[in-house]
Amino acid sequence: MSTFEHLSCPLDATPLSLNKRSLICARGHTYDLAKTGYINLLPVQNKRSKDPGDSKEMVAARQAFLNQQHYFPIVDQIVKSWPQDNMPSQARIRVLDAGCGEGYYLSQIGKAFSNQKGALERLGLDISKWAVTAASKRDKDVTWIVGSNASLPMPSDRVDVVLCLFGFPVFSEFARVLSKSGLLLLVESGADHLIELRKILYPSIHDYKPTHADGVPHFELVSESTANYSFTLPSQADIQQLLAMTPHIHKASYEGREAVKLLQSITLTADVKLRWYRKTTQETNHV
Template identity: 60%
Template sequence: MSNLENLCCPLDQSALQRQERTLVCAHGHSFDIAKTGYVNLLPVQKKHSKDPGDSKEMVASRRAFLSNGYYDPVIEAVLASLPDSLASANSLDVLDAGCGEGHYLRQLTEKLSATRDVSAVGLDISKWAITDASKRSKTIDWIVGSNAHVPVTSGRFDWLICAFGFPVFEEFHRVLNDAGYLLLIESGADHLIELRQVLYPEIKPYRATFAEGIEGFDLVQEKNHRFSFSLSTQEDIGQLLSMTPHIHKAPYEGRKAAQALQQIDLTADIKLRWYQKQGKSHAK
């Protein structure tokens, strides 16, 4: 069951205690638990826009696309690459930071729970994403909040996932325990190359992210995982487009050409990078 424990007040970072349908801190700030079970820990003062994160439409597209299973090989690749100490642990405390509508966290939690206790938290700045996620899993704690100020106690997690998201490494470092792992899932050089060739007049050269390393973390494993899939309806192609940044970045002509496609064979090229938090003596 979701329990909403070990959370912090987003206004003053003090511990939140549950009082029936509300979380309350020692200074009297209170946050109601929504009917579907999530809690919004993104106060107006910390919002940079009225409706931050993915829109209702983007969330609906991602849900529809992912629930068709097109990206499920990513989940298999994550499980296959799990570091030994996580794979053999009897219990796992995991955070998906920027979890979207929760497809990956839900699947991973379900699979890993077969052989160990899993306590999972999904955090996203989009209230639409978290509302959707909270309707479909009651065993995960779902929180509206920002990676910039993760509203949880320090040193809590064994594992933090950031998939196609917006990492804030200082915060990730803080909320991981001393030997905790950070998994970054990102696009590789050829990710959706066939779609990008339709969208853009010219494909920009691939630039690796965080090539200089990440302060406070050691890179312990890097894997590229490629697989192919085909979309054979305009609806599926439109949903994929709507859940990628290309929907905003691609020129109008490119988007029009993509939206007119009836079928496309695609390459998924995913980069999985596992980092381990450096010991206390190394961390900043």
């Protein structure tokens, strides 16, 4: 079961303690556990919109797509590339998935390391309550949190590994919550990711520009690898599920989306970049 230990009040950064089905800070701020077992630590005043993050429909589409295991080779590459000096076989490893979505990757990583001798303590955080609700139904052994990467509701030195998979990194916060020499994994789309679909959706494809080419503040690069493979979506329904979980559903032209509706199947390239970083500096204040 998830524990909800060592979390902080998002309003005043003081420690939270569990009292029955609520987390309470010393100043009396109270956060109730949801029926499915997650905790919402995103106060109304910290929201930029009424319902931030992925919508209920986007979450459902992503869950349906990921459950078909089209992206399992990415999970496999994450596990294969995991630095040997930070394995759960050697010690208790605390992992935060910052932008966990509906929980697919963190759940699969837990299964992959389930035969290790050490413990893997997993926390998943996302700004979308719909995503965290789905995640909390998927895996009961994870502490699931509605919250923001911009102000992680936990004290400094809380975790050993931060995962940011196709998400929005906030490096100062990642460095703050990571233990000394903690690890960060960034997983991002490569130049040819879903290129076949993008060529249908857009009249032209922009040149690929690598992110963080000049490095990442507070971190040094440890290793870099890719997951590059092909997979086939055999039906229009499968294609629409993929489209609905990507930014392309909003960015593509009407003509491009209509052209995709004519497809009965498509073979796509998955091109994903994985970069492991190690924390090099200490961060202090909770922002």
